[in-house]
Amino acid sequence: MSDSIVITATALALAEQPAPSVPAGGKTASGAFSILRLPEEPADRRHTQLSSRLSRLIGELASRAGLLPADLAGPTTGLVSGSRYGCSLVADMHRRLRELGPRGIDAVGFAQATHNFPVSACAIDYGIQGPGIALVSSHAAGMEALTCGRDWLLEGRCDRVIVAAFEDLEGPAAAHVELLAAPGAPPVHEAMALVLLERGSTARARRATVLAEIAGTAMMRPGAETGDLRAVAQRAFGHLPASMGILLAAPESASPPETAGGAPMLVDCLAVGGLLALIRALDRPGPGDWLVGALDPRTGGIAAGLRCPPNACSEVAA
Amino acid sequence: MTGSVVITGIGVVVRDAMGLDAFADWLMPGGGLPDRPEHFDTSAFRAGNAYAVNPDRCATALARLGLAGLLPESDRDCAAHGLLAAAEALAMAGLDDAALRAACGCVMATTSGGMMDRFADAICAGDDGADYRLTAPPGATAEVLARQFGLQGPFASFSSACASSPAAFSYALSRVRRGDTPLMLVGGSDRMRAADFAGFNALRAMDRDSCRPFDQTRRGMVIGDGAAMLVIEDEAHALARGARPLARLREVGLALDAHHITHPSPDGLARAMRQALHRAGLAPDQIAYVNCHGTGTPVNDKTEVEALAAVFADESARPLISSTKGATGHLLGSAGAIEAVITILALRLGCAPAMATTAAPEPTRFPMPGPDGPAPFAGTFAMSNSLGFGGINSSLIFEACAGDAR
Numbered sequence: 001m002s003d004s005i006v007i008t009a010t011a012l013a014l015a016e017q018p019a020p021s022v023p024a025g026g027k028t029a030s031g032a033f034s035i036l037r038l039p040e041e042p043a044d045r046r047h048t049q050l051s052s053r054l055s056r057l058i059g060e061l062a063s064r065a066g067l068l069p070a071d072l073a074g075p076t077t078g079l080v081s082g083s084r085y086g087c088s089l090v091a092d093m094h095r096r097l098r099e100l101g102p103r104g105i106d107a108v109g110f111a112q113a114t115h116n117f118p119v120s121a122c123a124i125d126y127g128i129q130g131p132g133i134a135l136v137s138s139h140a141a142g143m144e145a146l147t148c149g150r151d152w153l154l155e156g157r158c159d160r161v162i163v164a165a166f167e168d169l170e171g172p173a174a175a176h177v178e179l180l181a182a183p184g185a186p187p188v189h190e191a192m193a194l195v196l197l198e199r200g201s202t203a204r205a206r207r208a209t210v211l212a213e214i215a216g217t218a219m220m221r222p223g224a225e226t227g228d229l230r231a232v233a234q235r236a237f238g239h240l241p242a243s244m245g246i247l248l249a250a251p252e253s254a255s256p257p258e259t260a261g262g263a264p265m266l267v268d269c270l271a272v273g274g275l276l277a278l279i280r281a282l283d284r285p286g287p288g289d290w291l292v293g294a295l296d297p298r299t300g301g302i303a304a305g306l307r308c309p310p311n312a313c314s315e316v317a318a
Numbered sequence: 319m320t321g322s323v324v325i326t327g328i329g330v331v332v333r334d335a336m337g338l339d340a341f342a343d344w345l346m347p348g349g350g351l352p353d354r355p356e357h358f359d360t361s362a363f364r365a366g367n368a369y370a371v372n373p374d375r376c377a378t379a380l381a382r383l384g385l386a387g388l389l390p391e392s393d394r395d396c397a398a399h400g401l402l403a404a405a406e407a408l409a410m411a412g413l414d415d416a417a418l419r420a421a422c423g424c425v426m427a428t429t430s431g432g433m434m435d436r437f438a439d440a441i442c443a444g445d446d447g448a449d450y451r452l453t454a455p456p457g458a459t460a461e462v463l464a465r466q467f468g469l470q471g472p473f474a475s476f477s478s479a480c481a482s483s484p485a486a487f488s489y490a491l492s493r494v495r496r497g498d499t500p501l502m503l504v505g506g507s508d509r510m511r512a513a514d515f516a517g518f519n520a521l522r523a524m525d526r527d528s529c530r531p532f533d534q535t536r537r538g539m540v541i542g543d544g545a546a547m548l549v550i551e552d553e554a555h556a557l558a559r560g561a562r563p564l565a566r567l568r569e570v571g572l573a574l575d576a577h578h579i580t581h582p583s584p585d586g587l588a589r590a591m592r593q594a595l596h597r598a599g600l601a602p603d604q605i606a607y608v609n610c611h612g613t614g615t616p617v618n619d620k621t622e623v624e625a626l627a628a629v630f631a632d633e634s635a636r637p638l639i640s641s642t643k644g645a646t647g648h649l650l651g652s653a654g655a656i657e658a659v660i661t662i663l664a665l666r667l668g669c670a671p672a673m674a675t676t677a678a679p680e681p682t683r684f685p686m687p688g689p690d691g692p693a694p695f696a697g698t699f700a701m702s703n704s705l706g707f708g709g710i711n712s713s714l715i716f717e718a719c720a721g722d723a724r
Binding site: 046073075079084085086090091093094095097098101102104105106107108109110111112113114115116117119120121123124126127128129130131132133134135136137138140141144147148151152154155157171172173175176179180219221222296298299300 | 363429434454455472473474476477479488492496512517518522573574575586589706708
């Protein structure tokens with residue numbers, strides 16, 4: 001009999017208000033367009049702003065799950081990240097090369113510009129030796145990371161997986177987000193969201209609080225299936241729940257899920273949207289079934305069916 | 319769904335060959351030596367040789383397939399390699415039917431992938447960057463492929479340094495085994511950039527002349543670019559529609575070192591190999607050939623041999639090992655995909671490619687091909703290993719299918 005996959009902790013950093021030191025973005029054709037940046041993160045030389053934030057949030061996640069940092073060490077913990085724009089230092093490295101020539105590139109800076117650097121740096125911090133990879137993908141990249149983590153647990157590759165989604169909209173990434181913004185688009189929020197997945201047996205053995213069980217996941221094709229969320233829920237849960245809440249993150253250009261399932265739109269934080277939806281669902285009081293996920297109009301998306309037990313509520317920290 | 323997953327299509331683009339047959343003919347005798355890339359100047363770098371695909375050849379091939387014009391002229395980059403390789407893989411798999419393609423997913427591996435560097439250049443020059451609207455993000459190649467070929471199944475794009483491709487294989491394998499789709503297009507596509515040269519030069523990881531894996535005089539790697547794409551498919555589904563299985567994808571092992579950002583540890587790779595073997599239900603002595611990561615840097619090759627010696631401890635039953643980076647160069651994020659193809663070719667042909675640049679091999683205590691010709695081996699299972707920056711390790715295991723050699 002296969003083990004269940006459960007969520008035992010979440011952690012979130014979301015730019016809800018513009019940071020005081022950051023001007024409010026540029027202008028689109030129809031008016032102001034803002035990118036809300038997260039505040040600067042103190043980082044030592046081994047880290048970047050991004051990897052430093054991830055390392056700190058992993059510590060918070062472990063604490064909320066009732067784990068010590070040392071509990072994450074070894075091959076029983078995996079780490080996966082999902083992002084739309086990945087590590088913004090890639091573009092910065094190209095800029096330095098253009099402006100300074102080959103001497104503008106140093107070995108540490110090159111390593112820090114790889115998209116998997118945050119995963120690798122945090123694996124070193126905590127001694128994480130299970131599977132570890134980085135997705136730099138669609139708006140659904142956070143949900144793709146969640147799917148990866150669930151795969152690893154179902155396949156017995158490890159006992160727990162830290163699933164991370166982030167957007168770091170520095171420099172050219174911010175300019176590109178603005179280029180794509182529809183007239184009058186709402187602000188895009190930088191964010192980082194973490195979810196701790198565990199095998200049910202592992203969580204029970206250490207008497208952890210289970211925030212939700214992931215009943216299953218369902219792939220959504222671009223365009224075609226977003227109009228029928230009942231079919232998506234059927235696949236995600238294995239049956240159609242009598243009642244369920246729906247939280248799907250979708251970029252502005254996607255077919256609004258409200259038309260099909262009564263789901264409210266979330267703030268736009270790109271690939272973090274799916275995990276933000278999940279965390280928002282867990283933040284609602286009481287038991288219930290939730291269909292959460294993210295949808296990219298070009299490439300489809302992923303929804304997960306969550307079963308939330310009574311008396312389990314995550315703490316969401318801004 | 320049977321749980322057994324086969325490869326039914328393969329496409330390859332490298333500097334010296336476009337297409338699987340041309341690639342096999344060129345590779346098996348040992349390939350060729352690197353030279354200066356034609357699309358950017360490497361004279362400022364300490365080591366400037368590479369295996370770079372000629373952009374004009376690429377554009378001509380795209381035009382021949384009717385794929386030219388899909389992207390703005392300036393965007394015929396990483397996605398162009400992927401388009402060419404994907405077109406071959408889909409045709410070989412017989413995926414002409416729109417409904418089959420709609421069921422097919424797309425999972426890509428890359429390092430820098432999109433065109434964010436060119437987008438940044440454009441906006442710095444005062445341009446609005448609109449040419450790069452769709453192609454700038456790192457995962458853009460996968461989006462281009464999905465759109466061009468009508469692939470609407472599961473989608474993802476991985477960028478986990480030089481272990482990106484095995485990560486993509488792992489995700490694709492899970493999607494097929496879990497029944498999310500019966501078939502996936504999976505592989506890697508990369509285009510080298512000046513920044514890659516600058517970075518690896520800064521690490522002093524590049525050889526000025528050629529890459530000599532496992533050679534006593536090895537000094538480093540040589541970068542290459544290109545793409546390799548494969549169609550993986552549930553075996554029952556493939557057989558039911560009359561597709562020809564080329565090999566089975568048996569398992570993937572994944573493990574982090576948690577050791578150092580640029581210095582690998584043998585422990586992580588050993589765990590990845592053991593995980594793949596365990597999951598495939600195989601003993602080490604059942605592996606007949608290992609296509610190593612074998613970058614030709616002093617540290618990588620030494621570390622890799624230590625890991626291999628730990629896993630394949632019985633010296634009387636050790637597999638043939640080789641690295642093909644002396645022939646193709648290091649394709650970065652797509653290295654694992656091209657080396658998966660080479661591993662499948664080796665299984666089908668019963669021999670590993672010659673290591674033409676390795677004239678004075680290290681005494682590794684593993685059998686290796688010589689520089690003069692392919693090395694035959696007998697066996698059903700072969701492994702392909704990849705190591706990435708930051709201690710990301712992976713191991714793929716393939717199984718031969720009965721049938722003709724190619």
